[in-house]
Amino acid sequence: MQKVIPQDGLRRLINTTKIHYHLSMYTQQDLQTKILAIDEKIESGVTSTSVDGTTVAISIAELRTERDRLNTMLDQYRKRRPTTATIYLA
Helix, strand or coil: CCCCHHHHHHHHHHHHCCCCCHHHHCHHHHHHHHHHHHHHHHHHHCCEECCCEEEECHHHHHHHHHHHHHHHHHHHHHHHHCCCCCCCCC
């Protein structure tokens, strides 16, 4: 028997679930590019856009949280210590 989750409950479940990303998902350059693109959107101050009659609302707060998440991922790259030696155990 499948459990049916109402649409509002599903949104709450998705919004409250924390997702952990691995460092291999994005390169350091990809993260920097994404952060710069988000910064440009935030600085522009545009809150909605319309393309072919479809209007999309842009939440500045959501962009800021996404930027913060990407910054923490980028910080993980910066905190990694370089490998000083390798050991061959064969």
